[in-house]
Amino acid sequence: MNKDAQMKATINQKLIETGERERLKELLRAKLIECGWKDQLKAHCKDVIKEKGLEHVTVDDLVAEITPKGRALVPDSVKKELLQRIRTFLAQHASL
Numbered sequence: 001m002n003k004d005a006q007m008k009a010t011i012n013q014k015l016i017e018t019g020e021r022e023r024l025k026e027l028l029r030a031k032l033i034e035c036g037w038k039d040q041l042k043a044h045c046k047d048v049i050k051e052k053g054l055e056h057v058t059v060d061d062l063v064a065e066i067t068p069k070g071r072a073l074v075p076d077s078v079k080k081e082l083l084q085r086i087r088t089f090l091a092q093h094a095s096l
Contacts, residue, residue, distance in 0.1 A: 011090070020089050024082060031078045041070050 015021035032038055048065050049057050 014093055015089070018089075018093075024085060027085065028078070028082055031081065032074070035075050035078065037070075037073055037075070037078075040073055041066060044069055 012021070015024070044066055045062060048062060052061075
């Protein structure tokens with residue numbers, strides 16, 4: 001395992017052990033609902049299904065179709081807040 005992958009695994013393990021990973025996921029979930037991201041993505045899913053027809057869309061097709069748009073729709077403010085929380089966590093656990 002290269003050094004970057006090892007560091008990523010160590011950080012991820014620490015996030016899980018401390019419960020911070022779940023807190024970050026909950027924060028992200030709440031922020032995305034608050035900014036209307038969830039509703040926008042739901043509407044996009046409905047459009048894709050309507051366009052292709054329910055019988056012709058699998059879950060995998062839908063995921064492949066909406067993932068790029070879903071990522072693009074995440075507001076920069078949400079990304080910045082999450083990144084800041086991760087940086088703060090890392091600073092508090094600098095022994096990683």
